Each structure stands twice: as C-alpha cells, then as structure tokens.
Amino acid sequence: MPLCPTRLEMVEVTARLCQMLGMPRSAGQIYGLLYLSPHVLGLDEIAESLGISKASASTGTRQLLAWHAVRQVWKQGDRKDYFEAQTDLxxxxxxxxxxxxxxxxxxxxxxxxxxxxxxxxxxxxxxxxxxxxxxxxxxxxxxxxxxxxxxxxxxxxxxxx
Amino acid sequence: MPLCPTRLEMVEVTARLCQMLGMPRSAGQIYGLLYLSPHVLGLDEIAESLGISKASASTGTRQLLAWHAVRQVWKQGDRKDYFEAQTDLxxxxxxxxxxxxxxxxxxxxxxxxxxxxxxxxxxxxxxxxxxxxxxxxxxxxxxxxxxxxxxxxxxxxxxxx
DNA sequence: TAATCCGTTCAACGCGGATTGAACAAACTG
DNA sequence: CAGTTTGTTCAATCCGCGTTGAACGGATTA
Incomplete structure (x- = not known):
C-alpha cells in the first residue's frame, strides 16, 4: 500500500537534508520513511516504498546503522532483517x-x-x-x-x- | 616567488577542510593562502600561487566574500582587487x-x-x-x-x- | 579609436560519488 | 540436491558540481 502524503513529504524533507549535509540522498529517504513508520520494515519494503533498488536500500541501511540512526530488529522464525528508526536525534x-x-x-x-x-x-x-x-x-x-x-x-x- | 613549505601545507589543510564541509576545494585553498599571507593579494597572484585558473580564483574569492571569510581591499590608483583573510574564524x-x-x-x-x-x-x-x-x-x-x-x-x- | 588591463560569465569537460542490475554467497525448504 | 529466499558485492553507469579556457564587458590609457 502507498504512503500517505504526509509521510511522502517527510521522506522528501529528510532526503534533501541528508543531501545538504553531504550524505547520500537514499539514506535520508530511508530514515524519513522509518521515522514515521508504525511498523518495522524489511529491506524489500523499504526499496519498494521509496522506489529505489534493493542494493541502495542495503547500502543505505548499513550506513544508517553505522551512524546509529536506525536499529536492526529480528523477528523469531524470520530470516529477514527489519529496521526501525532511532527517533532520538x-x-x-x-x-x-x-x-x-x-x-x-x-x-x-x-x-x-x-x-x-x-x-x-x-x-x-x-x-x-x-x-x-x-x-x-x-x-x-x-x-x-x-x-x-x-x-x-x-x-x-x-x-x- | 614560491610559497614556503608551511604555507603550502596550510593551503592543503584548508582545501581538504572545505572539501569535507561540502564547499569547493578552491575556496579553501584561497583562504589558506590568504590566512598566512603577509600581504594582500590580487586575483592573478592567487591564481598563480595556487596553480588554479583565474576563473576559479574569481568565483572562489566571491564565495569567500559572501561568507565574510575574506575582505576586499583597494589600493589608491590601482584598479586591481586585493584580498585579505578575515582571520577571526x-x-x-x-x-x-x-x-x-x-x-x-x-x-x-x-x-x-x-x-x-x-x-x-x-x-x-x-x-x-x-x-x-x-x-x-x-x-x-x-x-x-x-x-x-x-x-x-x-x-x-x-x-x- | 585602438590597445590594454581586469574581472566576470558561460558552455564544455572531467571527476568523484551515488545508484543500479546482475552475479554471488549463505541460509533455509521441499 | 534442486530451488527459494534474502542480503551483499561489484563493475558499469549516471549525475551533479567544481574547474577551466575562451569569450565578453567595462574601464583606462595612448
């Protein structure tokens, strides 16, 4: 299901913010998506929601992890990686x-x-x-x-x- | 005359610093040059000292002016623009x-x-x-x-x- | 007016980093 | 073992931005 307008706008805002700070735009998009997400999200959901490649989603999330801007979450009996935002900036x-x-x-x-x-x-x-x-x-x-x-x-x- | 090793190193340091902050490298070079310069410098001197084009020197100095990082100085009876660093960062x-x-x-x-x-x-x-x-x-x-x-x-x- | 001198502007080029598809590795499943 | 699912890696490509030479405009001088 598609994102509501507010969340789309949020993604755009954080994307531009990241770009302005010399960080990859895709990382900003991912962070904005997760920041207003009610659920944890998997790599494929992220890629599809944002219209970016799975490769970008993978590298982006790993950068965000390195910056401690997102946390990784595991679900029992599920091999997929899920992510949630560290909302305390x-x-x-x-x-x-x-x-x-x-x-x-x-x-x-x-x-x-x-x-x-x-x-x-x-x-x-x-x-x-x-x-x-x-x-x-x-x-x-x-x-x-x-x-x-x-x-x-x-x-x-x-x-x- | 060429710059002494210390000043060459300073130029390199400020160049990299600017680059790291997402600003054009040439502006950093110019600022480093002026920061340790005993005299005010003209556009051509700047370009030649740093081995960059006059065009870069022109755009670089105007950016530094916009940031209030350098000051423009005029000499009487001289049409050239001279520049000095605002050393109080x-x-x-x-x-x-x-x-x-x-x-x-x-x-x-x-x-x-x-x-x-x-x-x-x-x-x-x-x-x-x-x-x-x-x-x-x-x-x-x-x-x-x-x-x-x-x-x-x-x-x-x-x-x- | 012609000839310089200076600084700015602009299209073209080049470089570095972001993005991507495809190949790959690893861990399951049937 | 063949077939999925999932995440990573990598070469190729794309793209934005800084840099540059050349052309230009304005001011001064002869």
Whole structure:
C-alpha cells in the first residue's frame, strides 16, 4: 500500500537534508520513511516504498546503522532483517561524537601542531623571512586557540541537546 | 616567488577542510593562502600561487566574500582587487549565523509545521489510520521540540566561541 | 579609436560519488 | 540436491558540481 502524503513529504524533507549535509540522498529517504513508520520494515519494503533498488536500500541501511540512526530488529522464525528508526536525534549526535566528531577535531589539532613545527624548521632553514615567520606563528596559534574553544564547547552542546 | 613549505601545507589543510564541509576545494585553498599571507593579494597572484585558473580564483574569492571569510581591499590608483583573510574564524561563524544558519533553521521549522498540518488534513480525509496518525503526530512533535532546543543552543554557542 | 588591463560569465569537460542490475554467497525448504 | 529466499558485492553507469579556457564587458590609457 502507498504512503500517505504526509509521510511522502517527510521522506522528501529528510532526503534533501541528508543531501545538504553531504550524505547520500537514499539514506535520508530511508530514515524519513522509518521515522514515521508504525511498523518495522524489511529491506524489500523499504526499496519498494521509496522506489529505489534493493542494493541502495542495503547500502543505505548499513550506513544508517553505522551512524546509529536506525536499529536492526529480528523477528523469531524470520530470516529477514527489519529496521526501525532511532527517533532520538540528540542521542544519534551523542553516539557519533566519540567516533566521528572527536577524531576529526583531534586530527585538525594535530595538523595545526605539525604546521607550527614545520614553520620552525622553515625558519631554521631560512625558507621564510623573520616578518613572515612572526605573522604565520601568531595566526597559527590563534587557530589553535579557536580549536581549543571548540573542543570545550562540543561536549557542552552535546549535553544541552 | 614560491610559497614556503608551511604555507603550502596550510593551503592543503584548508582545501581538504572545505572539501569535507561540502564547499569547493578552491575556496579553501584561497583562504589558506590568504590566512598566512603577509600581504594582500590580487586575483592573478592567487591564481598563480595556487596553480588554479583565474576563473576559479574569481568565483572562489566571491564565495569567500559572501561568507565574510575574506575582505576586499583597494589600493589608491590601482584598479586591481586585493584580498585579505578575515582571520577571526569565530567572527566568520557569527556573521554567517543570521544570514545562513538561522534561515535554514527557520525553514526546517516551517517544514515540520507544514508536515503537522498535512497530517491533520490526511486524518480528516481518512488517508491515514488512527494509530498511524497518533504515532506520526508524536514523532513530528518530538522533532519540533528538538528544533527548539537547537535554536536556543546556537546563539549560545555563538557567544562562547 | 585602438590597445590594454581586469574581472566576470558561460558552455564544455572531467571527476568523484551515488545508484543500479546482475552475479554471488549463505541460509533455509521441499 | 534442486530451488527459494534474502542480503551483499561489484563493475558499469549516471549525475551533479567544481574547474577551466575562451569569450565578453567595462574601464583606462595612448
């Protein structure tokens, strides 16, 4: 049976949202479908409801699983995989922080650190003039300070959500 | 004259950062170049330093201008456009909030509102069963509550940066 | 007016990632 | 064992977006 207009619109909204965030559109469609679904859904139902291939449904659900945005459900005596949405989006963000956002942040801090180091070696090898060296150093250090503030802010925001 | 290794690395870092955020790589390169530049730079200098076309330099700088990430500078008796980086990234975020993030948020709130409205009309037209209607309503309302929390949080984060 | 200089615009190209059908593997069923 | 059911993998394709050279327009100068 076809979806009611509201749910169709929801699918479109989440699809566009995902696209805007640089994530695959199909994952957004699936999440929107599950978010307003009264029942858990199997792979084939998902593919048919959305008019996408079973392959897309498979890869999409696995991505959503990796992001902890959907949960897998098994029914007794049924080999099929069923899925339901993790409707608490704040919880989705929280469970992705440690595994996704935090590593990104730490990486960027390491990179700025290595930039400061390479700046020192540039200075010693004379690859940069004194004035330029000073300016680079100041700006890189200001960048490092911003990163620290962000790293302090993120866990805070996480809790307030 | 060529850039020192540190600045080359900086260009690469900001380029990848921009790419990761779904923004054009060239804009990131330009920002990285300007961020550690002791002088303001003209369009041709930018293009040549980065090995990109003048067209890319033009579109890239205009995007960065729109994001308030660079400033345009004029020299007396010189028709060329010069650019310098807005090095206070927190300020960049702040000046983009009202014109970019806030409208997005408000849009998404309107969309959820219209979803709730269309749900009501679905109910009246009998396009949705009572049970499904209840579930949809609850989840959409929970979504609206999350949006409210986000909208309260963003200005806060803005100030703490 | 002709000749430069600068910046923007635009059609064409290329690249990276999303999507898909088909082949495949694994677990049942008869 | 042959035949289903179900999910995954993979090469091929599609598609959107960034990039570019070339053409253009405006401003300045000779």
């Amino acid at each position: 704040a919880e989705v963000l929280r469970s992705n922080y440690a595994g996704f956002f935090r590593p990104k942040l730490e990486n960027s801090q390491r990179r700025v650190g290595s930039l400061l180091a390479s700046l020192e070696s540039d200075r010693k090898s004379g690859a940069v003039e004194r004035e330029e060296y000073q300016l680079c150093k100041e700006r890189l250090e200001s960048l490092a300070r911003l990163q620290n503030r962000v790293q302090k802010l993120l866990p805070l925001a996480e809790n307030l959500l | 927190a300020e960049v975020l702040r000046s983009n909030y009202a014109g970019f993030f806030r409208p997005k948020l408000e849009n998404s709130q309107r969309r959820v509102g219209s979803l709730l409205a269309s749900l009501e009309s679905d109910r009246k037209s009998g396009a949705v069963e009572r049970e499904e209607y209840q579930l949809c309503k609850e989840r959409l309302e929970s979504l609206a509550r999350l949006q409210n929390r986000v909208q309260k949080l963003l200005p806060l984060a803005e100030n703490l940066l």
